[in-house]
Amino acid sequence: MIDRERSVVDKVTLSGALVGGGGLFLPVFIVKEHRLDAGFPVSFAGMSLPLFFLALAFVVAIAIVGVLPGLRRRSRNLPAVLAALCLFALLWAGTGIGGAAELAEYEFERGRVSPSSGFWIVLLAILIIVTHSMKQSTSVWLRGCVPLAFVATLIALFVVGVIDDVAFVREYYTREDRFVRELTAHIGIAAGAVGAAVAVGVPTGILAYRIRSLERPLFAVVNGVQTIPSLALFGLMIAPLALISQRFPILRELGVRGVGNTPALLALFLYALLPIVRNTYTSLAVMDPAVIHAGTGMGMTRRQLMWQVEVPISLPIILAGVRVSMVQTIGNTTVAALIGAGGLGNFVFQGLGQAAPDLIVMGVIPIVILALLADRVFQLISEWAVPGPKRGAV
Amino acid sequence: MIEFEHVSKHYGNTVALDDVSFTVPDGTVSVLIGPSGCGKSTSLRLVNRLLEPNDGYVRVDGTPVREFPPQILRRGIGYVIQSVGLLPHMTVEENIGLVPKLLGCDKRDRSRRAGELLELIGLSPDEYRNKYPIQLSGGEAQRVGVARALAANPPILLMDEPFGAVDPLNRETLQQEFISIQRKLRKTVIFVTHDLDEAVRVADRIVLMRDGNVVQTGAPEEILGAPANDFVREFVGSDRALKRLARFIVGDFMIDAPSVDRGAHLDWNRYRDFEVVYVTDDHRHLLGAVPRDGRAAMSSAEDAMDDALVGAVSFGSTLRDALAEILNTELAETPVVDEHGHLVGRITMAEIYSATPRRIV
Ligand SMILES: Nc1ncnc2c1ncn2[C@@H]1O[C@H](COP(=O)(O)OP(=O)(O)OP(=O)(O)O)[C@@H](O)[C@H]1O
Numbered sequence: 001m002i003d004r005e006r007s008v009v010d011k012v013t014l015s016g017a018l019v020g021g022g023g024l025f026l027p028v029f030i031v032k033e034h035r036l037d038a039g040f041p042v043s044f045a046g047m048s049l050p051l052f053f054l055a056l057a058f059v060v061a062i063a064i065v066g067v068l069p070g071l072r073r074r075s076r077n078l079p080a081v082l083a084a085l086c087l088f089a090l091l092w093a094g095t096g097i098g099g100a101a102e103l104a105e106y107e108f109e110r111g112r113v114s115p116s117s118g119f120w121i122v123l124l125a126i127l128i129i130v131t132h133s134m135k136q137s138t139s140v141w142l143r144g145c146v147p148l149a150f151v152a153t154l155i156a157l158f159v160v161g162v163i164d165d166v167a168f169v170r171e172y173y174t175r176e177d178r179f180v181r182e183l184t185a186h187i188g189i190a191a192g193a194v195g196a197a198v199a200v201g202v203p204t205g206i207l208a209y210r211i212r213s214l215e216r217p218l219f220a221v222v223n224g225v226q227t228i229p230s231l232a233l234f235g236l237m238i239a240p241l242a243l244i245s246q247r248f249p250i251l252r253e254l255g256v257r258g259v260g261n262t263p264a265l266l267a268l269f270l271y272a273l274l275p276i277v278r279n280t281y282t283s284l285a286v287m288d289p290a291v292i293h294a295g296t297g298m299g300m301t302r303r304q305l306m307w308q309v310e311v312p313i314s315l316p317i318i319l320a321g322v323r324v325s326m327v328q329t330i331g332n333t334t335v336a337a338l339i340g341a342g343g344l345g346n347f348v349f350q351g352l353g354q355a356a357p358d359l360i361v362m363g364v365i366p367i368v369i370l371a372l373l374a375d376r377v378f379q380l381i382s383e384w385a386v387p388g389p390k391r392g393a394v
Numbered sequence: 395m396i397e398f399e400h401v402s403k404h405y406g407n408t409v410a411l412d413d414v415s416f417t418v419p420d421g422t423v424s425v426l427i428g429p430s431g432c433g434k435s436t437s438l439r440l441v442n443r444l445l446e447p448n449d450g451y452v453r454v455d456g457t458p459v460r461e462f463p464p465q466i467l468r469r470g471i472g473y474v475i476q477s478v479g480l481l482p483h484m485t486v487e488e489n490i491g492l493v494p495k496l497l498g499c500d501k502r503d504r505s506r507r508a509g510e511l512l513e514l515i516g517l518s519p520d521e522y523r524n525k526y527p528i529q530l531s532g533g534e535a536q537r538v539g540v541a542r543a544l545a546a547n548p549p550i551l552l553m554d555e556p557f558g559a560v561d562p563l564n565r566e567t568l569q570q571e572f573i574s575i576q577r578k579l580r581k582t583v584i585f586v587t588h589d590l591d592e593a594v595r596v597a598d599r600i601v602l603m604r605d606g607n608v609v610q611t612g613a614p615e616e617i618l619g620a621p622a623n624d625f626v627r628e629f630v631g632s633d634r635a636l637k638r639l640a641r642f643i644v645g646d647f648m649i650d651a652p653s654v655d656r657g658a659h660l661d662w663n664r665y666r667d668f669e670v671v672y673v674t675d676d677h678r679h680l681l682g683a684v685p686r687d688g689r690a691a692m693s694s695a696e697d698a699m700d701d702a703l704v705g706a707v708s709f710g711s712t713l714r715d716a717l718a719e720i721l722n723t724e725l726a727e728t729p730v731v732d733e734h735g736h737l738v739g740r741i742t743m744a745e746i747y748s749a750t751p752r753r754i755v
């Protein structure tokens with residue numbers, strides 16, 4: 001069954017290649033004299049023919065991997081991923097360097113290069129190909145390292161200065177100080193909310209498991225919170241917190257107010273609870289009773305049973321919950337900017353307000369990178385912290 | 395010594411044990427056997443205080459178990475649980491070293507002990523030491539469960555269907571291993587099984603249970619030879635006589651075997667009372683057999699013999715094996731050899747009958 005599936009053409013990889021190939025014919029970027037200029041679209045071919053053919057070659061390479069099942073199986077789709085990585089680097093470097101050249105040609109001294117439809121479509125194609133390949137991969141290291149390689153490539157290009165003229169990098173340079181502040185705030189808020197959610201969620205999950213009568217009401221509350229749209233939840237925080245802070249001046253001095261970081265933290269914390277409570281509960285519910293029976297029968301004390309049996313066995317499932325919660329919270333923290341909290345969301349909403357897509361993208365890219373990093377790092381931690389045969393050895 | 399004294403145990407309305415009494419003498423194996431749900435596992439758990447009786451006493455060496463702190467009691471009792479219950483996050487070696495670790499043994503000793511025990515249960519230490527439970531077959535996991543119970547060298551063993559998931563062939567090997575280990579170590583064992591053949595093989599005494607009651611206790615020979623009632627008779631089955639034979643060792647029943655040297659002339663006048671004469675070499679290795687009606691007047695015994703006729707049984711095997719061997723060959727008897735293949739005796743149908751209780755008609 002599986003063999004037959006593998007032996008036919010890999011439709012996803014192939015359609016990824018088709019999408020990418022199509023994108024190459026569209027304008028990659030628009031050169032603009034200033035932020036609000038309509039500008040001039042430039043395609044790969046218009047920028048440099050050799051570059052265009054090189055990009056096309058990578059797309060063709062991916063397509064070939066897609067139609068050769070033997071190669072795909074032996075190499076675990078790695079050539080497709082490598083070609084996609086090259087295409088990724090080419091896309092960014094081409095936009096950066098090619099864009100700079102076009103700017104010089106148009107004599108737009110303070111001009112900028114805005115990525116356009118072709119750019120986003122090729123990026124989408126790369127995303128399709130890479131996520132598809134990663135899903136098939138059994139190697140933890142590969143799945144951890146490939147996304148990091150993409151992030152590293154982008155950061156390297158940025159540090160070297162190749163993409164300095166790209167619009168959202170330009171936006172970044174005009175607010176470098178604030179960027180660092182908002183980034184720190186974003187990480188701080190997300191980590192604080194998840195940290196608190198772990199501190200509260202794990203005991204809550206244990207309680208829900210131990211005391212059967214608590215299970216239903218607890219999950220009703222935690223699930224219920226998730227159904228409230230995040231914006232509404234942030235809004236709901238404002239009134240009661242404003243009231244509390246008026247009543248208790250000490251709290252106000254500590255920074256508890258209706259708007260700002262406190263309501264954001266509280267709302268994000270409530271959101272972050274569900275995956276942690278649920279996974280903690282599940283980790284206990286699925287534990288083989290024979291294992292507890294054996295531990296007790298061997299003469300373990302209650303405490304030894306907990307630290308030597310229950311915790312190590314449930315840890316991987318709980319960590320998976322923390323991971324989901326972390327990734328979700330990094331995303332949700334963006335919205336927190338609306339009620340006056342810090343974080344990268346401020347750029348996004350500022351960009352929306354000013355109808356400046358470059359600013360929005362500037363805010364979104366680091367959020368995506370943060371979420372990706374958090375996901376991979378947690379994945380690696382749980383692989384490393386959890387004893388057992390390494391995957392692939394089974 | 396383990397004693398059950400008028401022990402009752404119920405779970406809510408389910409009566410799992412109802413006034414059960416039996417004794418397991420020091421250094422012997424008592425097998426609890428009976429239909430599913432009759433209270434075998436419950437009995438075991440009363441010994442190491444995983445359960446407390448509602449009534450009656452369970453004593454170890456005369457002291458009621460409730461007077462021992464449960465953890466201390468359990469570390470001194472090897473326990474093989476029915477569902478194996480290896481800890482999934484520990485290697486085989488760590489699983490085996492569990493109780494020694496609780497008792498404060500250092501890592502080197504635990505590792506050495508795990509190696510010895512793996513050897514003992516027939517798993518190569520180098521190969522299995524660092525495996526995780528999900529990498530083991532059901533039978534291998536069960537053996538590791540047995541090794542874990544033996545690790546701290548406890549005087550008492552509770553074994554709940556320890557070989558339940560092992561295939562019949564390996565099962566028999568493990569039973570043999572268990573018997574020979576037990577002969578050396580002389581533990582006080584309660585062994586639970588569903589399998590009457592297994593019970594007959596390993597038991598000093600059998601405790602036959604039904605619905606939380608003890609129906610009959612006694613040596614396997616007694617249970618098979620004199621079933622107390624219809625339930626027991628049905629439980630042990632119509633082949634109980636055959637099963638009973640498995641209790642008897644060939645070495646205890648064999649009689650002298652007539653033999654001639656391979657080079658000698660076979661003179662049937664000297665063997666008038668025998669149907670078969672065995673042929674051996676200078677070292678008394680069994681080579682073959684000459685039946686009375688075979689090729690008679692040849693020059694030497696070796697020429698006359700038919701080596702296809704001999705399969706032999708070892709003197710350590712059971713009368714049941716001997717009977718099977720007799721039915722396999724064309725002769726009405728089977729020769730008995732020692733571990734080197736030396737002829738030491740023979741078993742005929744008469745010896746097999748002699749072990750079977752029968753009324754004279
Ligand atoms: N924790 C429990 N709660 C309620 N009833 C139980 C519990 N454990 C066992 N029982 C009941 O007690 C009776 C005896 O159970 P026990 O496990 O001792 O049987 P067993 O002889 O070991 O059976 P098997 O051969 O199937 O393992 C059964 O009727 C069973 O349903």
Ligand SMILES: [Mg+2]
Pocket residue numbers: 434435436476554
């Ligand atoms: Mg049982």
